[in-house]
Amino acid sequence: MKHFLNTQDWSRTELDALLADAARFKREKAGDALKGKSIALVFFNPSMRTRTSFELGAFQLGGHAIVLQPGKDAWPIEFNLGTVMDGDTEEHIKEVARVLGRYVDLIGVRAFPKFVDWQHDRQDSVLKAFADYSTVPVINMETITHPCQELAHVLALQEHFGSSDLRGRKYVLTWTWHPKPLNTAVANSALTIATRMGMDVTLLCPSEDYILDPRYLGWARDNVAESGGSLTVSHDIVSAYAGADVVYAKSWGALPYFGNWGPEKPIRDQFKHFIVDEAKMALTNNGVFSHCLPLRRNVKATDAVMDSPRCIAIDEAENRLHVQKAVMAALVGSHDGRDS
């Protein structure tokens, strides 16, 4: 049984097939690939696009999505093995995953880091626990990576450049300031998929502190080795933007200060000038700008950048619907659809 936890677990051929399916779903909205099927969307964190696009995608393919918010409108869940559950959690992931597997055909999970201990959060243990105990395929709806966003992003780039081949494009993943120390998930994902597609990738961030987790740098290097392209880490805005075909922005907290955010804040606050603005975009090769959304305007990117025709963030957001339909259809097809 196949899960969709990370694009890195899927072959390039499989990813290309998902992207082709997504493009097809974009042309033709209705279908019956999920007729009578269902997906549980388990949200430990808020969502707008993800829930809407999954719920709608299921509907448009004849299926049904059920939204569950543990600890809010469902019981809080225990993830550790062997625990004497005399604290706050009411139910163990083993039961949650097994029972859901009896009800639905797919399970989507959104579980952001807890932002206390990166060594713990980087294990992605909530998602993995669902995958371990579920008897139906599990989809990552953003944990410490965001593979659905990756596919939507790539599809938007393929559409923009009019080609499924993105090799040779200069791709800049730029850190931007945000008042809070955010999740690295989309940054990890951008690094992963951009190298996978063979682009020449620059990770632009203010300092060593903001470099991403070695796991994802390792994936990126593996991808470079396999697909061509390159990976550069830069702290210099001007040279990073120079000649870029794609600028992708994301904010995140510095990993060395993870859980100790007090001292990180004044460091982060020095780098507000990483905002994506017209002056920086003018350095690019008439590059496109995108972002996963939600985006704080005039904090991460200026109004001028967001409202420019070179901004493809809305296309990327729309593509969430199409790629997720492709992922759901592929996973249901790979599975008998019911535990027994």
Place this chain on the structure above:
Amino acid sequence: MKHFLNTQDWSRTELDALLADAARFKREKAGDALKGKSIALVFFNPSMRTRTSFELGAFQLGGHAIVLQPGKDAWPIEFNLGTVMDGDTEEHIKEVARVLGRYVDLIGVRAFPKFVDWQHDRQDSVLKAFADYSTVPVINMETITHPCQELAHVLALQEHFGSSDLRGRKYVLTWTWHPKPLNTAVANSALTIATRMGMDVTLLCPSEDYILDPRYLGWARDNVAESGGSLTVSHDIVSAYAGADVVYAKSWGALPYFGNWGPEKPIRDQFKHFIVDEAKMALTNNGVFSHCLPLRRNVKATDAVMDSPRCIAIDEAENRLHVQKAVMAALVGSHDGRDS
């Protein structure tokens, strides 16, 4: 592209067509006018009837409704232009409306006033922002007016009187007491639609303080001029009820004290006797009573009035389903259904 923000934006012919469609939907529950279509229901405030009736209406016509509650299970939204978004809001209405427009075919918005500054609230800026930036039709699910309630109300009156022509009926919109200073939306709407239908309308309220916003009095006067009928403002219970065919109750806070509710409270508390009771109803022309619900029993109306066969509030509530199906079907028909 047409929105459904206020009945005043729609011609009388169009409104009559919506009411006729609603009556047809009431006779014939199932349909396919929304087959494969979807509506996002964006709730900034709680709801029972509105959500249930929209969700069900979409289902019964082959469509699907997605409920979003920004700031609760979705990201908090910024509505001002040009803001440096370094506060609490995570996402700008421009992106929210544009992205939703890529996903769904219709957007419903409920956004009550903030009750701090009427000059601000009376701009209806949340609803207008959705209408401005959305690429699909927007439906007002109650902001500072409540046009869906208007249609449901009129349909119930037409059913009761056995005629689509309500001209010549004496219609009393009576203020009633409530422990909190409520929204004027339904009162504004009642005034608007009752005059539109050519009825002889009396706005009964305790004092000058409780007169509605000039915009809606202006609409009412325009409607009187166009459709016949009349508009009277009264503070006298007995003469207002005398000979009434319709009594419609609503409570609201006094606009001159808007946001300064402390001093308004003792004023309001003098008028508990505005409650709709059997004695007052006995003054009418065997009139019907209605209310938009939720209604606090024995505060706005007595048990005897609510449980009387002359109370048509349940019919009006039911009609929400039918009129909203008519509105959704009309708007989807007026639009290609997708942004592109």
Place this chain on the structure above:
Amino acid sequence: MKHFLNTQDWSRTELDALLADAARFKREKAGDALKGKSIALVFFNPSMRTRTSFELGAFQLGGHAIVLQPGKDAWPIEFNLGTVMDGDTEEHIKEVARVLGRYVDLIGVRAFPKFVDWQHDRQDSVLKAFADYSTVPVINMETITHPCQELAHVLALQEHFGSSDLRGRKYVLTWTWHPKPLNTAVANSALTIATRMGMDVTLLCPSEDYILDPRYLGWARDNVAESGGSLTVSHDIVSAYAGADVVYAKSWGALPYFGNWGPEKPIRDQFKHFIVDEAKMALTNNGVFSHCLPLRRNVKATDAVMDSPRCIAIDEAENRLHVQKAVMAALVGSHDGRDS
């Protein structure tokens, strides 16, 4: 019009028919028994399995479920008659039930006790108010009993024993410790249905304090008289488990201390050893273990018991889907499906 408030209101023939329908729905997932129909799921308390299984069951039979959470995403409801509603409640059950009856074909209600006054809670007044005022059938989704769980439990036992006849089986309902004083609903239900099915039932609990409400002991005795079997109350773990075919665990607070939970806590805390473990299960007749879930592992039952092939709690949970489809289909069939 028939409601599904308690199994005790339904004849044994009717219950057997529901169980047979459920088994059929388990074999054949899709159907059209609820085509175009809808159910409102009114939750005053959280839920995972109940909501998922009802929502999914409605979908799989062509219908649609609408989830309402009064006081959270819907208005708070008043249940008392004649009240002057000048407090927190915004809407009376009369209007809520009547309006919902105009919209949907079925209403499900989850309303746990308030845990302050058992004499009040034992009246089951929320559920009864819905049944009194609703014009469509009402389903108990757990109040002070949990009849849907009863059917799911019995179906799992019938599957396990390969026979619909459970007479002669030794059935132990064992109290277990929990950090909080929980609802007696599932215990009341287990006692009711196990005696109904003619099993030899032992209610094992730490002391007189933990005996269930006389109403349910009365039902159990009535059932014993009608269906054969027996009812024993025991405080002795070893003799209760000896030779048992079924061990069903549930925790609950002691009724004599209801609402006065301070002094109950140290009493309850003496009985942690009621946990279901392998040593106790070894005393049984190779018995099966089950629980309604959520279950706190290593508090109510050990990991070894939960992970054993003799644990049928997941089957029972799955069966919720199937029995509820049977209940919904039966109730919709018994009713014209719309108030008029």
